[in-house]
Amino acid sequence: MSAALHVDNVSIAFGGLKAVSDFSLTLREGTLHGLIGPNGAGKTTVFNLLTGVYQADHGTISLGSQRMNGLKPNQIARAGMVRTFQNIRLFGDLTVLDNVRIACWSRTTTNTLAALFRTPAHMAEEAAIAERARELLDIFDLLPREREQAKNLPYGAQRRLEIARALAMDPKVLLLDEPAAGMNPQEKIALRGLIRKVREQFGLSVLLIEHDMGLVMDICERITVLDHGEVIADGEPSAVQRNPKVIEAYLGAPNEED
Amino acid sequence: MTTLVQTLIDGVALGSLYALIALGYTMVYGILRFINFAHSDIFMLGAWFSCTIAGLLGWAVGTPPTWAFIVVLLAAMAACGLLGFIIERLAYRPLRSAPRINVLITAIGVSLFLENFGQLPKIFGNTPTKMPALIPDIALGSFAGVRLSLVNLIVIVVAVVLMGALEWLIYGTKLGRAMRAVSYDTKTAALMGIDVDRVISITFVVGSALAAAAGFLQAAKIVAVQQPAHVSWVQLGLKAFVAAVIGGIGNVRGAMIGGVLLGLVEMLGGAYLSSELRVVYVFTMLILVLLLKPEGLLGKTTVEKV
C-alpha cells in the first residue's frame, strides 16, 4: 500500500521550547489513523505544521509525491490535505450552505468579470457549486438547515458542518482535530458511522486527533501516540494499548506508587 | 550647525508633546487592544479647557501670576481625566467582549462626537481662539543664534516630570503592578483578584490627564488654539499614535522614546527638506515601521493562536 501522507522527522520550536521534535508518520492510502496523546503533547501543533499554519524548522512533509514544505495553508488545502479545527472555526454569520460553497472556491474557474456579467459559464458553475454543496449537506444531515446561520447550529451539527466544508475541497487526506469533542453519546455513535462512510465514499485517508479512546480504538486501524512532542508509540490499536510507554504517559510512572 | 541645534531643541519639545499623548494611546492599547481614536480629541479638549479655565479665572487680560499655569494645567488635567472616565464607562465598557472592530467604530464615533459637539456655537464655537499668555514669551538664553525659550523649557520639564510620575506609578506601585498584570492577561489578572474594571478606568483617567497636559502645553506654545473639529488636532493625535507604534504599542517607555524620535524626525525633515510635508514624513515612517518591524522598537511579537 502506498502512503497518502508521509511525514519525516519534522520539528518545530517556539522560542527555545521544542513543541514537536522529530515527528514521523506514514498515513497509508485509505486508512483511518489516530493521533493521540495527553493534553499538551503537541497534537494540534502537528496539524498546524501539516497544514502550513506553522513552518517546520526541519523535516519533510509529502502529500503523495508532492512536497508540502514552504507552501501556504491555502495551497496545501488545494493540494488535497484539509483539516477541521479543535475549537470549530466556521463562518458564523454566513449560512450553512455558504460555508460549504465557500470551500468550492479553489476548484472554480470563472473570474470576477464573469460574475459581474453573469455569463452562462459562471451561472452554470454557481449552479454546480450549489448542487455539490447540497449533496454534501445531505450526507451530513444538514440540508434542512441550509439557510440558517452557521453560528446558530447546535454544537454537534457545527462539527459535522466543518467536516462537510472540508470535504467540499475534494481532499485526499482529511485531518480531523477532535471531531467528537463536546458531542453526546448518540452523536458520537453517529459520527463514527459517518467518518467510516465518508472515507469509503470519497476514498479518503483520515488522520484523527481524538481524546475519546473508545472511539479511537474502535475506528482507527493504526495509532500514533505523542507525548511531550515526541512519538512514543506507533502501531495497531491493540499493540499501542499494551505499550508500557503509552500507559505511563497517560497514567504516570508506575514506580511512583512503590 | 546653529539650525541643527535649534532644530534638535524644537524637535525634543515637540517630541515631548507627542510622547505625552502617545502614553494614553499605548496604555489603552496595551490593555484593551484598540486604538482609542477619541484620544486626540481629549488632547484637543485639554487645550480648550485650559483656555476656558484661564479665561474664567480672569487671566486672559493683564499679567497673570507665575503660578497660574500650574493651576490651569492641573485643572485641565482633572477635567479631562473625568471625561476619560465617563467615556470609558459609557461607550467602551459595554463593548468589553464585542469584536474589536465594533470598539474601533465606537471610538471613531466618540471622536466625531467630541469634535462636533465642542464646535457647537454654545460650547466652544467653530472659530479658533487665543490662549491667555500664562507663560511669558521670553528667551532664557541665546547662544550663537540658538534660542531656548521659556515655553519650550516648560514643555520639556513638565513632560519629563509627568513621565517620571507615570514611570513611578507603573513600575513602583501596587496599582502599577495591577495595570501591568491586566495588560499582560486580563482574564488571569481578574482571577488573581484584580478589579479589572477599576484598573481600566484608572488607565483612562491617567491617559486622558496626560493628553490634557499635552493640550495645555501645545496651547501655551503656539498660543492660537484651533477650532475643535480642525484637521490639525486629529493629525497631531495621529502622529502621537504613530509615535506609540514606533516605540512598540503597549510599551510605556517605547511611547516616550517613539514620541521624541518622531518629533526629531519631523523637525529635521521640516528644517532640511520641506516643512509642508511633515505629515508625509510621519506616515511614511509609520508605514515603514509597520512593514519592517511591526512590533515597534521595544514591543514584543504576538502570535495568533490556532
Added chain:
Amino acid sequence: MATLAERAKSLRPSASKMALDSVGPVVLAIGLTLLLHFVVGPAVGHSGTKILLDMGINIVLAVSLNMVNGFTGQFSIGHAGFMAIGGYTAGIVTYYGGYKLFGTTNPTGGFLGAGQWLFALSCIAGAVTSGFFGYLVGLPSLRLKGDYLALVTLGFGEIVCVLLTQSGAVVPASGIDAVPAWQLPYHVGGAVGFSPLPFYTNLFWVYLFVCITVLFAYRLKESNHGRALLSIREDEIAAEASGIAVTPIKVRAFAFSAAFAGVAGGLYFHLLGALPKPGELGFQKSFEIIIMVVLGGMGSVSGTILAAIVLTILPEVLREFSDYRMVVYALALVLMMLVRPQGLFGIREIWELGRERRKKARGSR
C-alpha cells in the same frame, strides 16, 4: 462525486433564466437611468436634481467602501483619499485633455456628445488610477490587521490630501499651450482646489455608474468570489484552510473598492456646486462614508444604499439643524455599536431579512 466542471456542463442556464438573472437587471438598470435623466430630473427641478446627484455619488462611495469594510472585514478609513485620486485624474482628463481635444476647457457637446464621452472616459481613468493606489494600499493588509490597517489607510488619505495641497495653480485655458503637456498634471490647483472644471455630471452618468457599482457589488457578493471575501471577514484562518488565497483576494478587494471610489471622485469633481478641494476630502469625508456603511450594515448592499439615501436627504430636510448634523451622526454611530453592532441589516439584504422574519414567525407558530 463528479467534479465541478463536469457538473457545470449539465447545468447550463436556460435562456429564460439568463434573461431573468443575467440580462434583465442590466436592462432594468439602463431603463432606470434613462427614466431618472429624462423624467424624474426635469420633474424635481434644479434643487431636487442636485440632491439626486449627491445621493448617487454617496451610493457609489458607500457601496464601494462596503466591499472592503463590509465584505472583506478589513477596516479602511481613507476612502476619501481614493475619491480624491479619482477626481483629480478625471479632472486632468476633462480640463487639460478637453482643451487639447476640443480647444476649450468648457463643456462640449450635448447629451451623449463628445464632451460627455470624454467625461465618462475620465471617470474610468480615475477608476484605474485609484484602483492602482487601492492595490498599493491593500498590500500592507498582508501583514497588518484590524486597527493597524485602518491607520495605514487613514495615513494614506492624509498624505494624498497634503500632497495635493502642494500642487501648482490651475493653468487657465489661454496658457495651456505654453506649458509642456507632461507638466500639466502637476497644475491641479493646490489648496484652493481644482476649478473651473467643466460641469459634465448629470443624472444619466451618475446613475449609470451607480447601477454598475451596485450590480457589481451585489453580483460579487452572490458569487463564489464574494463568498470568498466574506469568509475572510468571518475567519481568516478558516478561510485560508478552506483553500481561499486570502492575500491576493484581500488586495483585489481593496483595488475594486478604490476604483469605484475613483469613479465617485470623477463624478463629484464635475458636479456644479461641489468643492473639489483637498481639504474637503480628508478623513471627515471618509468618516461620513463609513457612517453610511456602518448604519446600513457591513456587508449589506441594499442596506448601505438605503443608508446613503437617508443620510443624503436628512441633512437637506433638517437644514436648520445643520450644526448638529455631525453630532447626531456621531451619536448614532456610538449607539448603533451598543444596540445593533451589525448595522440595520447586518450582512443580509433587505428582502432576506423579511424572509427570515417570516420563517421565524412560522416556526414559532
